Amino acid sequence: MIMELIAAIEQGNAAKDNEDWVHVSQDLVLVLDGATARTDTGCVHGVAWFVGELGRAIVDRASQSSLAASVAASIPYVAGLHPECDLSHPGTPSAAVGALRIRGDVVEHLVLGDVSVALDTGDQVRVITDERVSRTASAERAEADRHPIGAPAKSEALLRMKQQELAARNRPGGYWVAETNPAAVDHALTGQTHLDQLRRFAVLSDGAARAVAAFGLYDWGGALELMQAAGATELIRQVRAAERSDPQGIRWPRNKCSDDATAVFGLISG
Amino acid sequence: MADHGSTCDLSDPLSPGAAGAIVRVREDRIDWLVVGDCAVVIDQGPKGCTSVIDDRVDHLHNAPIVEGQVRTYSPAYVATVRNKPGGFWVLASSPDVAEHALVGMLPGSPAATQVLLCSDGISRLTERYEWSWKDVLALHGSAGPESLIRAVREAERSDLEPQRWRGKRHDDATVVVMRVTDA
Numbered sequence: 001m002i003m004e005l006i007a008a009i010e011q012g013n014a015a016k017d018n019e020d021w022v023h024v025s026q027d028l029v030l031v032l033d034g035a036t037a038r039t040d041t042g043c044v045h046g047v048a049w050f051v052g053e054l055g056r057a058i059v060d061r062a063s064q065s066s067l068a069a070s071v072a073a074s075i076p077y078v079a080g081l082h083p084e085c086d087l088s089h090p091g092t093p094s095a096a097v098g099a100l101r102i103r104g105d106v107v108e109h110l111v112l113g114d115v116s117v118a119l120d121t122g123d124q125v126r127v128i129t130d131e132r133v134s135r136t137a138s139a140e141r142a143e144a145d146r147h148p149i150g151a152p153a154k155s156e157a158l159l160r161m162k163q164q165e166l167a168a169r170n171r172p173g174g175y176w177v178a179e180t181n182p183a184a185v186d187h188a189l190t191g192q193t194h195l196d197q198l199r200r201f202a203v204l205s206d207g208a209a210r211a212v213a214a215f216g217l218y219d220w221g222g223a224l225e226l227m228q229a230a231g232a233t234e235l236i237r238q239v240r241a242a243e244r245s246d247p248q249g250i251r252w253p254r255n256k257c258s259d260d261a262t263a264v265f266g267l268i269s270g
Numbered sequence: 271m272a273d274h275g276s277t278c279d280l281s282d283p284l285s286p287g288a289a290g291a292i293v294r295v296r297e298d299r300i301d302w303l304v305v306g307d308c309a310v311v312i313d314q315g316p317k318g319c320t321s322v323i324d325d326r327v328d329h330l331h332n333a334p335i336v337e338g339q340v341r342t343y344s345p346a347y348v349a350t351v352r353n354k355p356g357g358f359w360v361l362a363s364s365p366d367v368a369e370h371a372l373v374g375m376l377p378g379s380p381a382a383t384q385v386l387l388c389s390d391g392i393s394r395l396t397e398r399y400e401w402s403w404k405d406v407l408a409l410h411g412s413a414g415p416e417s418l419i420r421a422v423r424e425a426e427r428s429d430l431e432p433q434r435w436r437g438k439r440h441d442d443a444t445v446v447v448m449r450v451t452d453a
Contacts, residue, residue, distance in 0.1 A: 006416050014451055231414035 001195070004267040005029070008232035010240075012207055012258035017048035020205050020260040021055040021095075027103070028062050030055060031115050031262050033096045033205040035177065036255070038162040042089025045082055050093035053078045054178060058099070067099050067110035068190055072182040079180045087180045090166045094179035096130075097188075098203045100266075105195045112188035113177040116209045118202045118220050119193055125220045128189050129209070132175035137164030145253035158255055200224055201266045202232075207259030211235055214252050215242045227265035236261045271363055280363035283349035287362035289324070291387045295448060300381040305371035306360040307390040311403050312376060315383040321403050323393065324372050326358040328436075341436045380450040386410065391443030392418055398435055399425040415445045 003026060011018040019034035032055050034047035043050070057074035058067075065073065079087050086092070096113025109117050109128060116129040134141070140161035147154035168174030176187035202224055211217045217238055218226060227235050243258045245251075271280060279285070289306025302310045302322055309323040330351055336344050351357030359370040376382065386407065395401040395418070409417050422443055426432065432439040 004416070004419065006414075011451075231416045233414045 002269050004269075005264065006227065006232045006266075007262070007264040008208075008236050009262045010233075010236050010260070012256065012260045017046065018260050019047045019051055020207065020262040021051040022262050022264060023055060023059050024264055027101065028059065029100045029201075029203050029264050029266065030058055030062075031098045031203045031205055031264060032178075033113070033115055033207070033260070033262070035094045035096070036162075037091060037093070038159050039091040039166065040089065041091045041093055042086030043082060043093050044085060045093075047093045047095075050078065051095045053081055054095055054097075058097070062099075062101055067101050067108055068185050068188060071097055071099075071110065071112065071178060071188070072185040075178055075180065075182040075184070090169075092179055094169065094177045096133075096205070097178050098205075100201060100203060102195060107193045107195050107198055107201075108190070109193070110188050110190045112185060113175070114206045114209075116202075116204045116206070116213075118204070118224060119198060120200045120221070120224050121193070121197045122199045125224065126193075127220050128191070129213075130175070130189055133165065133177075136168040136174055137161045140164045144255065145249075148248035148250060149254070149257050150248065195268070198268055200228060200268060202227060203262075203264045204235075205260065205262040207261035208232075208236055208239060208263040210242075210252075210254075210259070210261075211239045214254060215239070217242060224265070227263065228267055232263040232265045235263050283352060284345055285363045287352070287360035289389065290361050291322075291389075293385050293387055293448070295381075295385070295450075298379045298381075299375055299377045300385060301373070301375045302385075303368075303371050303373045305367060306358070307393070309386075309388050309390075309393045311386040311388075311407065312382045313384045313386070313407055314378075314381075319403050319407060320376075321396075322372055322374065324359075325397075328397075330357065335436060339433075340438050341433065343436070382450065384447055384449045386445065386447045388418075388445040389441075389443060391441035392422055392445045394422055394441070395425065398429075410445075410447055415447055418445050419443050 005024050007022050007024045009020055009022050021032040023030040032051045034051040037047055054074055057077050058070050061070035061073050096115045098115025098117050099110045101108045111117055111128045111130050113130055114133055119126045144157035144161050170176055170181055170184050176184040212220055212223050247257050289308045291308035291310050292303045293310055294301045304310050304322045304324045306324055307327055311319055311321045313319045334347055335341050353359055353362055359367045361367055395406055426440055
């Protein structure tokens, strides 16, 4: 079996830290997307630090444990790295997680939050994506979407949206992400696929999945085809081009012009 | 080491080892470490590009090559030169290797427009197939990292005499490129 793995990660805003994080090796693909902080967080380290520590902790554990067990063990481990911060703060750093782990002939996947995993078995593309976060704060989200990016009313609406989102974070009926409570992992979307049934796959943060979900440039099969032909960087390049064509978010209402974007593509052959 | 020290003989001169290339990008500088046959290429745009490549394994004095299906050094010979002064260095069981790695720093904000790291599966393009690093960067710039892997495979497949090289016809190939964009 030969596997070609291609990963691209690009900051959405050069003036800010990249809050996406990626790991790629022959038996583990891991994409983390730290949640944008719009409120106080109670943490002096910041979201980029949190995703880096969480990502490295998951990688360390995934050589021995399932993805769910690795993520569940990493959450309290990272909390233990900064006990001086107020970890009970409602805005404490959090991250969405998308992962694939290959053990023998089994491909295990985990999605916690809005990172997407696409599995192409030849006859179908199975997409695992958790849209629960975008079903929270719907009135506030609709209000934020009414305003162009950069307008003061947009920022105010986004702050109100964030406060509503945070109130639903890691709560039954809300949405689930990695922050301080390992029980969130019980709500992750997990499953397994036989390696010999898998032709290709992708793991995308929502900043890259905009190509499909928000902008509709491609369906999932088309996005996989593009990455196979022209690479993961090309998918992100096209997302950026679409964003530049609509900098104020009029055609495609969104929270910010460009988000940090990560795309990993895997091709299995032979 | 601690993970397998109790079950494996880490004093074996052929204990598993690996080449490595690490680049750390800071606001005002780039640091690198290269050990074994990985490469770092620092592109400074109009100022040109600089490569850091640890090819000591290719310049061993009077190294006996075993001619077989694949030309190679014998394990017995490797045991006498691996991680030994005057030989070549890889990341194995002794931290002393860090003293023998190629390390350096380039100041600047940013210090480079892009930095490429690769395993020797990719640097075959320059070592075997007469590419310049500029060619490598240019192909990457126009067609992305996967195009470099495809170029290696194409060069290997059209190599009429692959047995003239030390090492296997196709090797695992990894390339990472960090591009610095304007703030």
